[in-house]
Amino acid sequence: GEDVEQSLFLSVREGDSSVINCTYTDSSSTYLYWYKQEPGAGLQLLTYIFSNMDMKQDQRLTVLLNKKDKHLSLRIADTQTGDSAIYFCAVLNSGYSTLTFGKGTMLLVSP
């Protein structure tokens, strides 16, 4: 089945850019998602990208997709302390409407 890998931890200073990386194994994946989880809360969809796109920008968020290398990244510009959270990469599986999630990257933003 699909496998999604992420680094577990990232620490940045407020105002810097953050880049969270993700790799996946199924080249037929059509939609790829980034979710954010704040402490004690459920997951909130941040953005998604379709597999025929290379890049998608949404305010401070930029998603880059390298389909050849099966690599997805999320860039957060001007990172704020409120961006501290766990970020999950997820890939839509073929067949049923299920997602495979990475283990999540904990982003810590220090003042």
Add this chain to the structure above:
Amino acid sequence: DVKVTQSSRYLVKRTGEKVFLECVQDMDHENMFWYRQDPGLGLRLIYFSYDVKMKEKGDIPEGYSVSREKKERFSLILESASTNQTSMYLCASRGTGAYTDTQYFGPGTRLTVL
């Protein structure tokens, strides 16, 4: 506004008890999901349902069952709770329209089994 609600935020049960976790969505979504989340393991799919009375096993169904009698409600059942089922349980729902339908999550239930 979109809403997925879970019956409890925190729950403490004893080993061997039967436990019901309830999830309700108000978006008329066909698909509903139960995940558990553990540190270092991420989210793992337990069961999902793509229609009323339909269910499919996810990656870790052992020790769990589910019930979907109405479209808006999806219940996770621990027939005989064990300490290794202590975890955060997340419910989600998703429509079957275009692929851009978002999977919406509830706030989670933190279950402790003593």
